[in-house]
Amino acid sequence: MEPANTSISRRAGILGLLTSALSNQSGAAIGSLAFPVIGPLGVVAVRQFVTAAILLPVIRPRIRTFSWAQWWPVLLLSLVLVTINSSLYLAIDRIGLGLAVTLEFLGPLILALAGTRSWSTFLTALTAGAGILAVTQPQPTTDFLGVGLALVAAACWAAYILLNRTVGRQLSGAQGTATATGLAAIISLPIGLVILANSPPTSYALVHALAAGVLASTIPYVLDLAVLRKVPPHLYGVLVSVNPVFAALIGVMALNENLNTLAWAGIVLIVAANICAVLVAPTPPDQLPITKHPEKERGLP
Secondary structure (H helix, E strand, C coil), X not given: CCCHHHHHHHHHHHHHHHHHHHHHHHHHHHHHCCHHHHHHHHHHHHHHHHHHHHHHHHHCCCHHHCCHHHHHHHHXXXXXXXXXXXXXXXXXXXXXXXXXXXXXXXXXXXXXHCCCCCHHHHHHHHHHHHHHHHHHXXXXXXXXXXXXXXXXXXXXXXXXXXXXXXXXXXXXXXXXHHHHHHHHHHHHHHHHHHHHHHCCCCHHHHHHHHHHHHHHHHHHHHHHHHHCCCCCHHHHHHHHHHHHHHHHHHHHHHCCCCCCHHHHHHHHHHHHHHHHHHHHCCCCHHHCHHHCCHHHCCCCC
């Protein structure tokens, strides 16, 4: 029988994780309200600055002691962070929050299934494929560019997972992610300056972009650090799959996005495939790639 304190701690961890997911998707939705003024890339630039401004003073990475073996994965990680956030927000602008986030989840799913050969893996991949068709519903009027951008975000998520493992082996704590976040902010600086110069932000747009940085980056980062001490990694991997559902619900209720029955079925199929990938993957639970979410720029070791 599980000790009472352990049970309470686990319930608190589950609640924290659900709050993290809700905060993350709410932040993305709020940030999208600034798209008409400063565009998706403008929001991404502001988000990068907010995240770097919070993480760097807190983590205080010792960058002067980094060797080249430590620097190169950090540099690549910073490029991946910029690309994944930019492609995801551009996709949200074109196909909506729910569909973009759902397709983004294909990245860790494919990585979780890679290299495994079993009937359960085959059925999981088949389920995911059916979900993709149901979500995208290919036809001449389909926004294939938006779908493609979401798939770029998915590929970047997979790359992030692999790079984050390398960074975690080279650097202790969250030094690598904090440094990569700072570099990502520097990379975004010229883009942000050009956008803000050509489209001066209103106070409304700026507040929403700043809120996106706090809700979609800072709060999930803090919560997840606490959650991973209370919830087993495999359970974390299962529960994090609630993100597409939250994204779809928030998109419908807050952003007036329209999802038909087939799209909802596709979201359910892809979420189910993610959960199955966590449960059937032969790798140890603490190595399951689904348990990391780069869009929040957390980089947990």
